[in-house]
Amino acid sequence: MPTEDPEFHQFTWLRRLPSRVVAPLPHDRRVRRVTQLLAGLFLYGVSDSMLVIARLGLDPWDVLNQGLARHTGIPIGTWAILVGVGVLVLWIPLRQRPGVGTLANVALIGSTMDLVLWLAPHVHGNDRWIVMFLGVALNGIATGLYIGGMLGPGPRDGLMLGISARGHSIRVVRTSIEATVLLAGWLLGGQVGFGTLAYAIAIGPLVHVLIPFLRVKLVESTE
Template identity: 55%
Template sequence: MRQATTTSRGDLLSTTKPHLTRRLIQLYVGLTLYGASSGLLVVAGLGLEPWNVLHQGLAELTGMSIGVVSIFIGAAVLLLWIPLRQRPGLGTVSNVFVVGLAMDGTLALMPDVHALGGRIPLLVAGIVLNGVATGLYIAAKFGPGPRDGLMTGLHQRTGRSIRMMRTLVEVAVVATGFAFGGTVGIGTVLYALAIGPLAQFFLRFFAVPAPSGGGVVAAGGQPEQAILQR
């Protein structure tokens, strides 16, 4: 009996370690690509995703880089989780730092692009890559990003739909960011229309098989809804 128990534990460890390794790789690749995709949208200059409109506006106001502003805003939003009684995960905390650093790194490497013929492909690539990145890091199931957790927390505390909470918050951040000089344009609209279907597709595509092989590990219900309900 003891030998059988030892064998079963060994089998579990042998399946769990690769499973955890894949999830960690998927998390950090996803967060890095998320920051890179945001950098592409900044270079394209045709409109940013809602929160980066705010980040860019504050960067213009303060003189800090957009990535550093993203880190500060992410940390501030994470503090709002306390009264909302949300629990951060490894992915939540990592999101705060990795995305901002990857965004600044991408902007440091990318040349300025002025021709519309070059900016449009960058816009499309940025939106699609953002969908890929979202699927990767959410499907790793290490917790939602600070901003998505804010939506689910507000939903739980107010009883209002996630869609309504997201709309109200994102309208507020876009308006504030635009007032400070953030870029709003066709890219902002295309992102809002495309990111839900893209994220849904890539969440399924990158779903992590469970250690037993009997199912998949995907994003938890409400964090996923915070991404998809737009």
């Protein structure tokens, strides 16, 4: 098997997809898993929007999306969708196969962001800090929900898994990808700030606890 990194084995269950172009929707606890997936993706889009609204710095991928948005006039959520599609193309040489959750991830998070940012009021003063911290916390919960539904990793997680499966440490792969994305987004004018740092520090511990806690316990094997 491709890697000796012990951290890799925490994520191997995400790779259990049938040998098809797109993994079919499994029967095992289908309603619970789909409900949890959709709730998680919606809340993820809301949490990303909260970081944008707070204007104190975004997570690395949204720094890139915001930088692209500022240069093109295309909304940041729409760029999240377009970048997600682009990342999925990178799955092809890695022989990764998307699940239902992967495709839903691409479509729903960005759509939710555009809707929330269109409806949400501006925040000022100390309210920005409250919104930022709540956004980071909600992002951790949302990640636990959608990944815990076990319907396929998001496009960015799948890219990380695909590269790490070639014998590289997940830590090194994830850090390298996010550092590259962050630098590119910053050069394009995306906002890097305290919110970016808070996200980087908090999201790992949050998902480490929440993914196992929120993971759906399957009755039957879906392999």
